Amino acid sequence: MSDLNKLGLAEARDALRKGETTSVELTEACLGAIDKADVLNAFVHKTPEIALERAAAADARLKQGDAPAMCGLPVGIKDLFCTKGVASQAGSKILEGFVPEYESTVSQQLADNGAVMLGKLNMDEFAMGSSNETSTYGNAVSPWRRENEDTPLTPGGSSGGSAAAVAADLCLAATGTDTGGSIRQPAAFTGTVGIKPTYGRCSRWGVVAFASSLDQAGPMTKSVRDAAIMLEAMSGHDPKDSTSADLAVPNFEAMLTGDIRGKKIGIPKEYHMEGMPAEIEKLWSEGTAMLKAAGAEIVDISLPHTKYALPAYYVIAPAEASSNLARYDGVRYGNRATLEAGDGITEMYEKTRAQGFGDEVKRRVMVGTYVLSAGFYDAYYNRARRVRSLIKKDFENVFAAGVDAILTPATPSAAFGLGEMSDADPVAMYLLDVFTVTVNLAGLPGIALPAGLDSQGLPLGLQLIGRPWEEGDLLNTAYALEQSTGFVAKPGKWW
């Protein structure tokens, strides 16, 4: 078989089981593709030795007939996941040189399933960003380009390396994490599929924390079926994460019937944003029509507090980040600033954090410090948590009225050029997460899938939001939509 790196998880799994290829062949194809794609800056720590070792072990397992779904399938791991013996920096200079002595639960579960780790993937520093431009490794670059142009585009963020790697066929799939849209927005920008599961579905243990009440891991893949396969392997209760849910994990793939007759799909009026490009509105209404044609019932719904999701997020997420990132003090791991004679411990903290954190991380840590400080805690932090309760209630109300899933655009635009937003104020970048952030605040599952191309040939995505713990039903609705859109476009290879 040729171009093995271009396969999805399901196709590769089936080929492995039929003996048509081996995990070593799949892995070598991906390693070859990775080495030719350094210009994308997607893989920032390559682990070919580990990959080939695991591939050989997976082939042995396949021969014995003891092969879970992910056995032998080469994947990339976002740099936010701690991987034993392999650099894990969360895209930050402050963690330069950090080599964990332990493995995150999610990456361990994938390894136990036989998945092959190809290396670590680029990301925004501490997952704070929407364009992968805050990374200490430099920008990840999208394999997509506008028609007849060679402007380098963002793959989105924070899981930008994951999205670029999957879209460019450097791996079969990748892990991502999503605090405000960091799986779904890059998936939409790169024509790939990304699901953020219900809060608590995947263990956060060993995943570098950004905003603990919002962070969730999830898969980034080439199809909805692949997302179902990989999500199942990543999910499950973990005693080491007190917020991980002790619920059975269904066979998500078995739930992909494509039959959505009688399902009620909500279209929230508040997501018709002022100034939204006509192409996005068109994509959304076409998606709505497709779901209707597949037998779903379309209902107009209202999520009245949508407008306040981003401001609430930009209180809660920085507040939690300021607390979580307090641990980077130059004492236990990572970089310590060079000190001058007479510098005490306070100077060590201040210099270490000033040198180790990038501007966006510093900004958010300080905003978080401010909103939690004496005198402002009630006015900002508690108010934001109250608004968060109202946002969640909006969703509970529509689900109580019988809505099974909600269809929205995934992003307010297609991918932009790297550097194009550099003169904008920080808030302009935050607005990119306007359709995704509500889902994190409400703890719900959300999936982004490609639905079309814009006039410049760039992919655009739609988002489906599901009921808590019903990822299986959500994936099935996404599967039906995927069959209707028939999206197969891939970026032309220039790298």
Next chain:
Amino acid sequence: MSIDQNTAAKVAKLARIKVEDEALPALAAEFNTILDFIEQLNEVDVEGVDPMTSVTPQRLKRREDVVTDGNQADKVLSNAPDAREGFFAVPKVME
């Protein structure tokens, strides 16, 4: 609420991030942009609404209060920028 340079300096100090004096005006301006955005929350009627404490209703699990891990000081110290004699080493904290 508007943040001046003194407040920006105080926040930087609380966050233990060194900010040079000449960078404070720009920092204060950025804070104000973000806080203006956040101020929208004041439009919302939150009377009688409880602040969210957990997004999924669940009781934290309990376990026996026993030691489950330990005896790996070497691993704990392996990533420290400065570790000596089984301890993390830091600059002098007392005169």
